[in-house]
Amino acid sequence: MTGVIPPAGQGAALRPVYTPEERVRRDATRWTLVQGVLAPLQFAVFLASLALIVRYLATGEGWAVAVASVVVKTLVLYLIMVTGAIWEKVVFGQYLFARSFFWEDVVSMLVIALHTACLVAWFAGDTLLDARSQVMLALTAYASYAVNAAQFLYKLRRARQERPA
Secondary structure: OOOOOOOOOHHHHHOOOOOHHHHHHHHHOHHHHHHHHHHHHHHHHHHHHHHHHHHHHHHOOOHHHHHHHHHHHHHHHHHHHHHHHHHHHHHHOOOOOOHHHHHHHHHHHHHHHHHHHHHHHHHHHHHOOOHHHHHHHHHHHHHHHHHHHHHHHHHHHHHHHHOOO
8 A cells, every 4th residue: 555645744745746747748738728717717606605605694695596606616616626637637647646636636525525515405405404504514615625725726836836947
């Protein structure tokens, strides 16, 4: 099992995000542009949905719009996860859990699970969770997304710092 889970210690931080070959593949694939467009789109949908959820919690109004926004956010998440897996395959040779993005992918699985739970709860109606609990589940999913987004932003920053002069 050695080598399956990359170390999270100091040595892992010293490893470059991309080898020179991976950087060439990353720069050559159209999937990099797709990710570059979808990531800010997803963040914008997240912010709009978060505002609608907070409005619902504060006023008790706008339930249907808040839920619809969670559904849209989840669909955008699914899209970016599929295209991200394709990008990872092109750049690193595997669909998920490439060494450079292992921990980001682990957290992404939690993000997907929580967002999917939101859809299940919504489609089940009040039989699983009441409206407030559904919204709290969505906020939990959104918190996990925020952590995951921060992971990717940190990795993007590192990759830019490592860029050859």
